[in-house]
Amino acid sequence: MQFYIEPEVSWTSWLNKACLSGNDLTELGSFLKSKLKGGTFIDVPCGYEYKAENELSVFEIAKELGVYGFIEVDKYEEALGERLNNSNRVVDEVRVSTHQADILEFLFKKELNQDSTNRAFYISGLQPDEEFCKEPSNQSDVAVPYLHALYEELARVSKVGDLVILNEANALVLGIDENIYPDIHPSVALPTLGFKCQRTCQYNKVQVFEKV
Numbered sequence: 001m002q003f004y005i006e007p008e009v010s011w012t013s014w015l016n017k018a019c020l021s022g023n024d025l026t027e028l029g030s031f032l033k034s035k036l037k038g039g040t041f042i043d044v045p046c047g048y049e050y051k052a053e054n055e056l057s058v059f060e061i062a063k064e065l066g067v068y069g070f071i072e073v074d075k076y077e078e079a080l081g082e083r084l085n086n087s088n089r090v091v092d093e094v095r096v097s098t099h100q101a102d103i104l105e106f107l108f109k110k111e112l113n114q115d116s117t118n119r120a121f122y123i124s125g126l127q128p129d130e131e132f133c134k135e136p137s138n139q140s141d142v143a144v145p146y147l148h149a150l151y152e153e154l155a156r157v158s159k160v161g162d163l164v165i166l167n168e169a170n171a172l173v174l175g176i177d178e179n180i181y182p183d184i185h186p187s188v189a190l191p192t193l194g195f196k197c198q199r200t201c202q203y204n205k206v207q208v209f210e211k212v
């Protein structure tokens with residue numbers, strides 16, 4: 001499924017505000033660090049490497065959280081750019097790998113739950129194309145099944161202690177009629193699949209779910 005590709009809206013700013021206060025971690029940032037130190041941060045879909053002035057990139061924030069590995073995934077080559085030419089590399093002692101894949105395809109192929117360290121799936125700026133969703137059959141036949149499959153795959157590959165970080169949860173269901181699909185919102189769907197919402201940020205943009 002193709003999601004809306006919104007240019008240059010800095011979802012990363014919300015992650016900065018959620019995790020950092022000046023040079024310190026916020027309570028939410030400290031919580032993430034306690035879970036992810038030595039673990040892996042999976043940025044899916046990662047998009048272009050964009051950050052605002054005086055803010056950290058997603059990778060830099062992951063580094064502040066003490067991760068050992070950083071995986072970035074996007075469906076489109078133009079978003080990944082030169083990172084694809086060197087898809088396995090070490091940056092500032094973090095093992096970074098870059099994959100060109102559809103989110104579902106990426107999750108489906110990986111036996112991610114064999115990893116013994118914790119992981120976070122960071123899903124940011126992912127929103128269905130509203131124009132596409134105006135056609136009811138595109139909701140019923142494409143968007144809704146895709147999102148349910150996404151939640152189920154996240155549950156399948158996650159072990160207890162793994163995180164799903166949403167930025168933001170509401171974006172995932174933009175254009176979908178929640179009166180017809182009341183269980184499509186991730187805040188409703190993820191708890192039915194073993195996730196608990198552990199943290200939300202001040203602006204309620206960034207939500208952290210943990211597999212319990």
Ligand SMILES: C[S@@+](CC[C@H](N)C(=O)[O-])C[C@H]1O[C@@H](n2cnc3c(N)ncnc32)[C@H](O)[C@@H]1O
Binds near residue numbers: 001005006044050075
């Ligand atoms: C609005 S951008 C958000 C990028 C980034 N996560 C951020 O927070 O800025 C949406 C990204 O999703 C990617 N994308 C769209 N549909 C996708 C799919 N089915 N699988 C993987 N990536 C997809 C686009 O290429 C684009 O980079």
